[in-house]
Amino acid sequence: MPPENSSQCATEENYSGNQKKSEKLELKKTIGLLNGVTLIVGSMIGSGIFISPSGVFLKTGSIGSALIIWFLCGIYSLIGAYCYAELGCMIKRSSGDYAYVYEAFGPIMGFIRLWVDVLVTRPCSIAIVSLTFAQYFLEPFYYLCDQPLLAKQLLAAGCILIITFVNCWSVKASTRVQDICTYAKVSALIIIIMTGIVKLGMGYTINWESPFEGTTTNAGDMTMAFYTGLFAYTGWSYLNCMVEEMKDPVKDMPRAIFISCGLVTLIYVLANVSYFTILSKSEIFESNALAVRIGYQMYGVMWWIIPLFVALSTFGGVNGTILTTSRIFLVAAQIDQMPKCLAMINTKFSTPIPSVLFVAIVSLGYLLFPDIFTLMNYVGFVTWLTFGLAVLSLIYFRIKWKKVERPIRVNIVFPIIYLAVTVFLIIFAFIGGPFESMMGTLIMMSAIPVYWICVLWKRKPKRFNRMLESINISVQKMFMVILPAMPEKAM
Numbered sequence: 001m002p003p004e005n006s007s008q009c010a011t012e013e014n015y016s017g018n019q020k021k022s023e024k025l026e027l028k029k030t031i032g033l034l035n036g037v038t039l040i041v042g043s044m045i046g047s048g049i050f051i052s053p054s055g056v057f058l059k060t061g062s063i064g065s066a067l068i069i070w071f072l073c074g075i076y077s078l079i080g081a082y083c084y085a086e087l088g089c090m091i092k093r094s095s096g097d098y099a100y101v102y103e104a105f106g107p108i109m110g111f112i113r114l115w116v117d118v119l120v121t122r123p124c125s126i127a128i129v130s131l132t133f134a135q136y137f138l139e140p141f142y143y144l145c146d147q148p149l150l151a152k153q154l155l156a157a158g159c160i161l162i163i164t165f166v167n168c169w170s171v172k173a174s175t176r177v178q179d180i181c182t183y184a185k186v187s188a189l190i191i192i193i194m195t196g197i198v199k200l201g202m203g204y205t206i207n208w209e210s211p212f213e214g215t216t217t218n219a220g221d222m223t224m225a226f227y228t229g230l231f232a233y234t235g236w237s238y239l240n241c242m243v244e245e246m247k248d249p250v251k252d253m254p255r256a257i258f259i260s261c262g263l264v265t266l267i268y269v270l271a272n273v274s275y276f277t278i279l280s281k282s283e284i285f286e287s288n289a290l291a292v293r294i295g296y297q298m299y300g301v302m303w304w305i306i307p308l309f310v311a312l313s314t315f316g317g318v319n320g321t322i323l324t325t326s327r328i329f330l331v332a333a334q335i336d337q338m339p340k341c342l343a344m345i346n347t348k349f350s351t352p353i354p355s356v357l358f359v360a361i362v363s364l365g366y367l368l369f370p371d372i373f374t375l376m377n378y379v380g381f382v383t384w385l386t387f388g389l390a391v392l393s394l395i396y397f398r399i400k401w402k403k404v405e406r407p408i409r410v411n412i413v414f415p416i417i418y419l420a421v422t423v424f425l426i427i428f429a430f431i432g433g434p435f436e437s438m439m440g441t442l443i444m445m446s447a448i449p450v451y452w453i454c455v456l457w458k459r460k461p462k463r464f465n466r467m468l469e470s471i472n473i474s475v476q477k478m479f480m481v482i483l484p485a486m487p488e489k490a491m
Contacts, residue, residue, distance in 0.1 A: 027094070027327075028171060028350055031246045035175050036239050036256030039320055042182035044264045046129045046317020048232025049189065050136070050291050050310055053275050057284055059225030063276045064211030066225070070272050073229040074265025079418045081236040081261050082410055083391045085254040088240040089407040090397070092249060095331035096240035096324070097390035104393030107337070108451055113386050114332050115447035120440065121383045122325040123359065125234060126318055127366030130156035133314035136307045139292040153367045163319045164360040167326065168346075168353045171245065174323050181316025188309030189271050192291060195298050196274025207276050220431035227429065230384065232268060235317070236261055237387070241324035250407040322359050329355040337455055341472045344481035353479045381429045382440040388422035391415045 031039070053066070060066045084096070093099045098117065102110030134155035138147045167174045216222060239256055243249045275284065278294050287293050295306030330352045333343035342355045394415050397404070430437045476482060 027245050027345070027352075029245055029247050030172055030175065031242055031252075032248075033252040033256055035179070036246065036252050037260050038179045038182040039175070039242065039323075040236060040239050040256055040260035041186070041264060042178045042316040043235030043238045043320030043324070044233055044260065045182070045185045045189070045267070046132075046235065046314055046320070048229075048234070049268055049271055050313070051132055052228050052232045053272055053290055054284055054287070055228040056225045057281075059221045059228065060216060061221075062212050062215040063207055063281075065215045065222075066276075067211075067269060067272055069222075069225050069229050070268050071265065073226060073233050074261065074268060076418070076421055077230070077233040077236045078258075078261040078265065079414050080387055080391060081257045082254075083394050083415050083418060084237050084240050085257050086406060086408045086410045087390065087394055087397075088243050088253050089250045090404060092243050093331060094241055094244040094327040096237055096243075096328065097386060098328050099331065100390045100393040101386070102335075104396040105389070107455070108448070109389070111337050111451045111455060112444055112447040113389065114328070114337055115450065116382050116386055116440075116444055117325065117328055118338075118362065119443055121386070122321060122328070123363040124366050126160065126321050126325075126359070126363035127156070127369070128231075129314050129317040129321065130159045130363070131367065133159045133311055133318065136292060136310040136314065140304060140307055156367050157364055159315060159318055160322075160360055160363055163315070163322050164356055166319065167322055167356045168349070168351055170349055171323075171351060174319055177319050178316055178323070181312045181319065184309050185313030185316060186267070188291065188306060188313060189267050191306070191309075192274050192294060193267070193270045195294065196270070196277045199274075199277050204277055207281065219428050223425055223428035223431065226425060227381070227384070233264065234383065235320060236264075237390075238320055238324040241327045244327075254408055322356060322363075325359045326352050326355040329358055339468070339471070340483070341475040341481075343483055344475065344479075345484050346479060346481050348480060353481055354475055381426070381437045382444065384422055385426055385440070385444075388419055388426070391418050391422070395419075 056069055057063070057066045060069055087100050088096070091099055091103060098110060098113050101113040131152060134152040135147065137155055138151060142148075163174075163177075166177055236257070239246075239253060243253070246252060275290055275294070278298065279290065283293060284290065291306045291310050292303075295303040299305065329338055329342050330345075332338040333340055333355070342352075342358055344354050345351065346353045392415075394410070395412070398412065426437075
């Protein structure tokens with residue numbers, strides 16, 4: 001991906017003292033197949049499966065239709081991930097769909113995609129998952145009582161700050177955290193699934209006697225239920241944001257995608273079967289902390305295992321999102337679409353400390369919005385719209401870049417199916433959630449004046465340029481970071 005302005009800031013040599021040192025500095029290739037699987041699974045299984053079932057059931061109106069929604073969300077996500085496998089192996093540049101949209105549709109569309117990530121999708125997702133961490137942590141202390149909002153916000157902030165420290169310290173440490181949290185969250189869901197199977201075997205089938213009774217016929221409600229379910233699958237694209245740090249992306253990326261998406265879909269459907277078997281419909285409506293409620297009802301003195309595992313699950317979800325989001329901002333800064341200081345890497349730890357801190361600061365701001373379901377709908381519209389743009393870029397590359405090597409070649413039917421469903425979702429999102437959809441559109445459009453002022457306007461006042469240079473020097477000195485050499489063109 002060629003930069004709009006390939007010149008590096010003048011302070012690099014001044015602070016590093018050695019130009020060759022910056023040329024050798026780069027992100028380390030430490031991610032193998034297992035790390036790729038745990039990164040995707042750990043990012044997908046964050047908070048959604050523990051809070052989304054209530055929202056999906058509320059919108060669909062029946063157990064049967066809710067299960068169908070969960071299965072279709074998994075298939076839709078798998079198709080999108082399959083398309084991303086071709087893009088990731090063709091454009092080997094961290095930042096995922098931002099790089100694909102930039103290459104296909106130009107700098108301004110790339111910036112709009114970036115702007116959505118900066119303001120909404122990634123930091124909002126981090127806030128949601130961290131709030132869920134706090135909710136499950138507090139649930140044993142406030143069972144059947146309202147949790148203090150301030151306590152939830154402070155715990156969520158603590159979660160974000162701890163993960164930020166880990167990601168600033170070591171990529172290897174953050175991937176180890178991801179591995180441990182992934183094993184914990186899968187274990188929690190397996191416990192819940194096995195409990196549901198036992199209950200079914202004992203004859204607890206009252207909720208399954210009329211599974212489709214009460215199904216809504218409102219297309220807008222069904223679409224919003226689909227969005228709520230898709231929130232639980234968010235994370236299937238995160239490995240693409242780490243492609244420069246993969247040991248063998250061509251071999252490992254597609255395998256990691258298929259293993260992860262298939263496993264998560266199976267786990268999600270079976271977990272919902274267990275929820276609907278163990279809990280009554282009224283209990284599902286009343287509580288967002290479904291797993292903790294099951295723990296209280298089924299596990300006696302060992303009830304604390306479930307909230308502990310769920311807390312680890314959401315902790316890992318925050319880790320995966322911060323880890324991958326920081327790479328998007330790093331690449332954007334390298335091509336001059338974000339402040340140059342965000343492209344800098346620590347000389348000792350080889351971690352992008354400024355971009356990690358930037359992600360954390362924006363995410364902390366979203367903790368002021370405590371309504372989780374509103375945030376999910378808010379994220380849903382812009383997230384899946386931008387995913388659709390990335391998949392559309394695959395078709396564009398097929399037409400314009402016919403001779404480019406493609407280690408993986410997806411059947412063209414899959415991106416067409418994905419785009420058709422995406423268009424349907426976008427249209428009916430305005431019916432089911434017009435306010436959230438309109439706000440998402442306004443945020444995307446607000447990127448245009450920002451792009452003109454911050455990117456296109458080259459002849460900025462000298463005082464402003466001196467201020468930016470001063471900020472860059474201060475960031476370099478404070479965090480011991482320098483600008484690495486630009487990676488070779490991705491194509």
